Amino acid sequence: MCGAKLVLPGAALDPVSLHALLRDEGVSFSLGVPTVWFALLDHIATLPPGDRAALKLDRVFMGGAATPAALITRFRDLLGVEAMQAWGMTETSPVATVCRPHAKHVGLDPDALVALRATQGRTVFGIELRIEDAAGAALPHDGAAAGLLKVRGPWVIERYFGVEAETMLDADGWLDTGDIARIDADGFLHVTDRAKDVIKSGGEWISSIDLENVATAYPGVAEAAVIGVPHPRWQERPLLLLRLNPGATVDRTSVLAYLARHVARWWLPDDVIIVDDLPHTATGKLLKTVLRERYHAHVAGT
Structure with missing residues (x-):
């Protein structure tokens, strides 16, 4: 074209x-x-x-x-x-x-x-975005409030082929994306997690994507994945998995000290594990379902 x-x-x-x-x-x-x-x-x-x-x-x-x-x-x-x-x-x-x-x-x-x-980034022509709380109320586009991301537009799907439900949209025509996001006053979207991947610790949300983005900036780190693992007191706590560049070495204490300079201390992962590889989907997304199954019983220090 x-x-x-x-x-x-x-x-x-x-x-x-x-x-x-x-x-x-x-x-x-x-x-x-x-x-x-x-x-x-x-x-x-x-x-x-x-x-x-x-x-x-x-x-x-x-x-x-x-x-x-x-x-x-x-x-x-x-x-x-x-x-x-x-x-x-x-x-x-x-x-x-x-x-x-x-x-x-x-x-x-x-x-x-x-x-x-x-x-x-910002919406293309024809697309509208909205973030909602758990009760379905609209949240402000102030860059701070995070909620369930919904999308609406003339070429947004209405129904799936072969699915009996009449529509996948709510009463106002919004599609639930399954993402958790913030939107700032200029309309810039910041997806913080998939709803199924967000870590709920002590009743508060921890963004696995934000933690991964900080961890990948640490010297020697090629890729990072953060998942929630069960915790007897806090419901879930983050576990950080790192794939390193060839020949690189890192230690747990230094990585956590680096993260502490960029995120709230209660966000800090309970443990750091070095892995040889991380599983991905065909489109390059981390397969966190596999990681959660693999490490669901992991306890820090074991």
Whole structure:
């Protein structure tokens, strides 16, 4: 539609193949899931500066899973590439928001701009967003209140094929996305968790995504996953699983000390486990159902 060449990698999603394809085809704009981008950047970081300069890459979009601020920073610092993210669902056909800053954000300092780009952005034309509390009451778009995210629009799904229910929408036409989110006064969406993944500790919510985003910025960490594990007093407590870069080592105490500088102390994971790999869906999302089953009986220090 826009006259651009379209380059498709097929099944060759390993970082060596992707780098060669980006270089040889002169790709300037690319889209992918965070797990693929992390692997690609790890590979590019091992190459001489001349090989990096040969890339024509200018912008990348990310979706399918929440984008950590550390990934946006790596694109900026390693390649000088602008990294953005978008959010949507198959049910929204599919893009609902795109993270493009306002004109007033041009003068933001680099860290503040990265924090903004780590949100899911503003709605595209035709889409409306709403956040609700447990009783279904609308919550303010103040950047602080978090609630169940609902979406409405002319191309948002009304019903699923083969499902007997007349509609998946509520009385006002809103679809329950299954996400927990905040929305700020400028309309920027920040998805904090899936409703099924949010950790409920002592009656309060802990965002696994926020914890993962901070943990991935720790030196040597390639990927992080946070799940809730049962606790006799607090109902659930967070457990942090880390996959490290090749040759990297980290210790539990240092990781927790780093997290304590960025999140509330009662959010701190009860334990940190180093793993060789983390399971993913076909679209790059962490398979937390598998992780919860695997570690449901884990107790810190055992």
